[in-house]
Amino acid sequence: MASNEELFRKIIAHAKEYGFVFPSSEIYDGLSAVYDYGPFGVELKNNIKEYWWKSMVQYHENIVGLDAAIFMHPAVWKASGHVDAFNDPMIDNKDSKKRYRADVLVEDFILKLEDKIEKEAEKAAKRFGDTFDGKMFRETNPRVLENLQKIQEIKQRFYPALERNDLADVKLLIEELGIVCPISGSRNWTEVRQFNLMFSTQMGSVNEDANTIFLRPETAQGIFVNFLNVQKSARMKIPFGIAQIGKAFRNEIVARQFLFRMREFEQMEMQYFVRPGEEMKWYSYWKDERMKWHLSLGIPAEKYRFHDHDKLAHYANAAADIEFEFPIGFKEIEGIHSRTNFDLGAHQEYSGKKMQYFDQELDERYVPYVVETSIGLDRTFLAVLSNAYREEKLDDGSERVVLGIPARLAPIKVAILPLIKKDGLPEKARELMDTLKYDYRCFYEEKDTIGRRYRRMDALGTPYCLTVDHQTLKDDTVTIRDRDTMKQERIRITDVSIVLREKVAK
């Protein structure tokens, strides 16, 4: 385990050193759980996006794209359940796995105490009959006084604690009061957490007109609210899918896991709309499809596994994660969820618009069911990067650091290197560069010895290096060097483009 953490640290350092990923706002000490993609990182990220988009949209006639705005009407998040589920101080009981609002637990406890006082008074009233003075009793009875004082103490502590968001004190109070879970009867509580999962901001330049709106915590809702627009304008027939790549934002409580858990992240999602009753068929279809996609990246199968959910979110009737073995262990990289008709149904209810589809074959109108595939772009980036990173000891005793990034995803596809910086080799190399740069992301480099330049390209994950030497001037051939095997072969300049196309597509 220790060596894996070491590895993770090395990958993070390498990512920074070689221009893949920088901590956000680093010169101001950074911004926690936010990262920037550097010159080579953005290339890799774009390549992953492009590959996903092609796999989903271009290769499926019945899947179309969408790019919905990050800002959406606040009602969207009401309908989706995000507002209610994530805005209160919550606490979980570890035994019953039940989640409670912490403020409700305490207030219920206060009610119980008040109840006790009531009962005490009732009993006394019976005992004393007509001579009973309720007011006097409450002012003098020791047990009543004790409870009253307790209520007073709780209130004086509880409300200020809520006011200043002192969740630790709220938990302490719950523990000190000995509040138990009504289901498990245990006092085994988690920390109290404020579930303001969503970031908010103001829309409207004048303050008084300002409306609080949220930065979307998932891209899916942009698809759901456009369901009718897309279905009608693109004349889609069920089953069909809508795909989208975009940023989403979550106020994570604990981040600290590099790209794995960021406050601002990017999702690649596809919502597949199906007939009610057929959702399980499509759910298992997409589970298979998505796993195949991951394996097509050339990453070994043993790095992946499925994790089926037993506990389901409020909107799902089946859910599985595809997990990847990061250096920090197996973690979710993609989720495949059968979301039922929950979302479209909720939007239909809240908006009053019919979110329905008329199925001509069935001669029936219905709210479609949805199967979602949702993959974390940043997590995929991290998976590719951590799978690619390796340190090698070579036969001659030297070492090298290589990023074995699949060629089709590599930031730089090919480096063009004159063997030495004179005898007209740079000029010849430039010529070659000019013929290739429209089709491939190229990198030209003439400084330092050829060996050092190869190593630099290895560290960037550049799969191929073309070297222009003296023989090139004579017969128009160059050597092409393979990053992984370090082997070279000599090919004709006129064949370079074809050879590259074949290799890069692999």
Added chain:
RNA sequence: GCGGAAGUAGCUCAUUUGGUAGAGCGGAAGCCUUCCAAGCUUCAGGUGGCGGGUUCGAGCCCCGUCUUCCGCUCCA
């Protein structure tokens, strides 16, 4: 969130008990050039995380603060 450790050049680190900062690697320019790091020359780059205190004098001592890392906690 709690506890521990650390913050000196792009990176890795050094600076013996406080006396106004160095190395290797990397980078840039040039030389040489035999296709797989470590040949030669030159150069750039640090208000020692930030703020305050003690002292004639602080990177080194004290306090505060921020950030990072590790552990625990937590994790749609």
